[in-house]
Amino acid sequence: MILGNAEVRTIGVIGSGVMGSGIAQVAAQSGYAVRLFDVDETLLEKAVGSIAGFLRRAAEKGKLTPEAAENALTRITTTLSLGECEPCDLVIEAAPESIGIKESLFRELSSIVRSDAILATNTSTLGVTQIAAAATYPERVVGMHFFNPAPLMKLVEVIAGADTSDEVIGTVIETARHMGKNPVRAKDTPGFIVNRVARPFYLEALRLLQDGIASPETIDLLVRKGGGFRMGPFELMDLIGIDVNYAASRSVYEQYFQEPRFRPSILQQRMVDSRHLGRKSGRGWYRYDEET
Amino acid sequence: MSNVIVIGDGLLAQEVATLAEQTGHSVTTFLYGGMDRSTQIGQVPEFLREMANRVEIIVEASIAHRQEKQAVLAHLNDRFVGSDEPILSAVLNASATEVGSWSRHPVNVVGWAAIPPLVDSGVFELMPGKHSSANSIALARDFLASLGKDPVLVEDTVGGVFPRIIANLVNEAAFTLTEQVAEAEDIDTAMKLGTNYPYGPLAWGDRIGLDQVVGILTALGEAYGQDRYRVAPRLAQLAQAGHWGKASGQGFYTYPTE
Ligand SMILES: NC(=O)c1ccc[n+]([C@@H]2O[C@H](COP(=O)([O-])OP(=O)(O)OC[C@H]3O[C@@H](n4cnc5c(N)ncnc54)[C@H](O)[C@@H]3O)[C@@H](O)[C@H]2O)c1
Numbered sequence: 001m002i003l004g005n006a007e008v009r010t011i012g013v014i015g016s017g018v019m020g021s022g023i024a025q026v027a028a029q030s031g032y033a034v035r036l037f038d039v040d041e042t043l044l045e046k047a048v049g050s051i052a053g054f055l056r057r058a059a060e061k062g063k064l065t066p067e068a069a070e071n072a073l074t075r076i077t078t079t080l081s082l083g084e085c086e087p088c089d090l091v092i093e094a095a096p097e098s099i100g101i102k103e104s105l106f107r108e109l110s111s112i113v114r115s116d117a118i119l120a121t122n123t124s125t126l127g128v129t130q131i132a133a134a135a136t137y138p139e140r141v142v143g144m145h146f147f148n149p150a151p152l153m154k155l156v157e158v159i160a161g162a163d164t165s166d167e168v169i170g171t172v173i174e175t176a177r178h179m180g181k182n183p184v185r186a187k188d189t190p191g192f193i194v195n196r197v198a199r200p201f202y203l204e205a206l207r208l209l210q211d212g213i214a215s216p217e218t219i220d221l222l223v224r225k226g227g228g229f230r231m232g233p234f235e236l237m238d239l240i241g242i243d244v245n246y247a248a249s250r251s252v253y254e255q256y257f258q259e260p261r262f263r264p265s266i267l268q269q270r271m272v273d274s275r276h277l278g279r280k281s282g283r284g285w286y287r288y289d290e291e292t
Numbered sequence: 293m294s295n296v297i298v299i300g301d302g303l304l305a306q307e308v309a310t311l312a313e314q315t316g317h318s319v320t321t322f323l324y325g326g327m328d329r330s331t332q333i334g335q336v337p338e339f340l341r342e343m344a345n346r347v348e349i350i351v352e353a354s355i356a357h358r359q360e361k362q363a364v365l366a367h368l369n370d371r372f373v374g375s376d377e378p379i380l381s382a383v384l385n386a387s388a389t390e391v392g393s394w395s396r397h398p399v400n401v402v403g404w405a406a407i408p409p410l411v412d413s414g415v416f417e418l419m420p421g422k423h424s425s426a427n428s429i430a431l432a433r434d435f436l437a438s439l440g441k442d443p444v445l446v447e448d449t450v451g452g453v454f455p456r457i458i459a460n461l462v463n464e465a466a467f468t469l470t471e472q473v474a475e476a477e478d479i480d481t482a483m484k485l486g487t488n489y490p491y492g493p494l495a496w497g498d499r500i501g502l503d504q505v506v507g508i509l510t511a512l513g514e515a516y517g518q519d520r521y522r523v524a525p526r527l528a529q530l531a532q533a534g535h536w537g538k539a540s541g542q543g544f545y546t547y548p549t550e
Contacts, residue, residue: 147486155485182485184478193474194486197493200460214446214453222444225414226454227407228490233457260519261464 008118008175009033012088014105016047016078019122020094022150025051027092028075029068029151030179035085036078044078051076054151086112090175092144094122102126103134110136118168120144124195125251128161128188138163142172145192146181156181157192190255195248199262202245205233206265216285234285238278242271242285293317294435295346299336299364300353301325302504303539304382307410308351311439317349325356326503326536333360340371347372349435352391353382356503358511361386362394369396378428380404380435384504385511387450388421398423402432405452408500410441412490417452418443450515451508459508461489462497466524469494469544476544494544497527498537502544506531 009032013024016038024036024047038044055069077084082105085091091109095101102121109119119141121131132141143159156176160169169185176183186192191199205219214222220232237245246268253262271277271284278284298309298321309321322339324331333354350368354361361381368379379401381391388403395401403419416436420429436443446453465479474482480492497505506523513521523531530536530543537543 153486155482157482157486182481184474184482186474186478186482187472189471189473193468193479193482196473197461197464197468197479197483198487200464201457204457204460208449208453208456211449212447213449218444218446219453222415222417222446222454223457225442226417227458228412230488230490260517261460261467261522263520 008089008171008178010035010088010090011175012037012085012091012113014038014082014085014091014093014109015095016044017094017096018148019146019150020092021047021051022148023092023094023122023146024076025054025072025151026146026179026181028072029055029064032075034076035088036076037080037082037085038078039080041080044080048073048076048078082108083112085109086114088113088117090118090120090172092120092122094146097123097125099126099130102131106131106135106141116140118142118171120172122146125190125248125255127190128159129163132161132163139165140168142168143188143192144172144176147194154180154182155194156183157194158183158185159188159192160185161188191248191252196252199249199252202233202237203249203262203265206267209234210265210267237268238284238286238288240278241280242268242277246272293438294348296320296349296351296435297340297343297347298322298351298353299339300327300351300382301356301360302327302353302501303408303499304355304384304406304410304504305351305353307408308353308406308439311410312351315439317438325354325360326501327539333363336364336367337370340367343371347377349431350377350379351382352379353384355382355384356501356507358385358507358514361391365391365394372397376400376428378402378431378435380432382406383417383419383448383450383452384455385450385507387515388419388424388448390421390450392421392423399425400428402428403448403452404432404436404443405455406441407455407458413441415442415444417454418445419448419452420445421448450511455508456512458493458496458500459505459512460521461493462500462505463509463521463524463527465493466497466527466544470524470526498543498545498547501536501539502527502531503536 011027011032012035013020014037024034028034059066059069128143132138135141142164145157147153173183216234223229223232249264276283282289293316296317296319312319354364383403392398392401402424405417433443476494483489509521509523535542541549
């Protein structure tokens, strides 16, 4: 068995979308050399542009020196060729949430990187074990689940698949800490920790609404003022996107073989059907289109 | 300011009593079970006999066991025959309407709900039952407001709004722990950092009292179906063992004893 390489210097990031660009930025700011890969050149350019903008604003606010911002940016190399990931000690995959795409990426990456490199996936809803099975060495495949926005959110869930070695877990935890993150370890189960434990926050609130106990405004108020939460469940669904939240509910529910605790609500489905998806569509549980 | 009696078995009862004292009410408290193992529900009649004659507000927060809540209501029936003091009953394990059905004076019964720690809370849930009279609702509202928190009117449901949400969060975290998905500390850290919860659900459960959390879930299960509100095995076991959390020194976590 080939063990994880304790010394991570070069990190590959696959996919330069919302998560990939954030992860690339965090890695570069933490001193790692970054190879950022995407299939779409314009998206790579856009990602570098947004990272540069973020770093510039951070420097303006005095959160880091202009030199540090400049250095971080120069550590990122973009590429359209997966083969450029060859020197990477750790590759973090943040491609679209499709098992087909991820399986073929892990198969291909297996033949590109050194035999002691670690392959990590940022998947939110797919099984780490299933993705790992597509790689040559499943013991070197691990989940590294960042939260959006990756540069700001401190949490990283480090997910052990069925075959992931303890050494690999240890190296990834150490790397996450070096990135200034707070890693927690979890087994490969649907929703891992956060996306699972948070389900009742939304589903119980939806049940209360459906039963006519209180309005979204009142439930949000009681959760904010009664419990010190920053946002109530309906405000948070509007922020996340009601479609995204509904998809997460359905995914956990289906993966747990329709465990009743996770049963989604018809109210979510109706909101998605009506295209009232929350802030992004101007209307969800609340209206945002009247604001200017 | 009123003469208030508070009867209950958990931190919620204790904190409401403290709050009432701090806001100038004259409070007599009877705590049993999870909060004071030296006293028992059977001593309630004795406690009520010793009460000063004029009681203006009765607050009941007996949450861990529905039979005990029923027993408290029966004792109140015996003591306050024909009286019209409002009974503010915490709905965490029975709706206001159901508690009213146990009372000889259902018009006096009004539901309320909150979750400790009350210092963090700016609101009380106010839940009239089907029988509550306008007068007792008004008296209940005024009393809750006098404690310095806004009463928010919602429909009557077992569990209340926020306690239902919190109890289910604690339960799901307990399932996650039962299934050995992650360590307790990591579950709490993940919920605080990954989704901005003010406390980790396991530490919060320990603070509320695991007997209380199980009381809420069990009542929800009886009302709406066990499949959805089934108590996580780890949580059920801790409650059975008397490991009710912070107040008893052990729950999901172990606490140093004073
Ligand atoms: N958005 C979130 O809040 C969030 C949070 C945690 C985890 N995730 C997970 O992160 C992953 C990426 O999500 P995202 O929101 O950044 O998506 P995104 O759509 O913003 O980015 C995906 C990127 O992958 C690129 N891509 C498409 N096909 C590819 C391929 N074959 N190989 C490599 N790259 C390819 C796309 O061009 C795009 O730039 C998903 O697995 C998602 O579940 C997302």
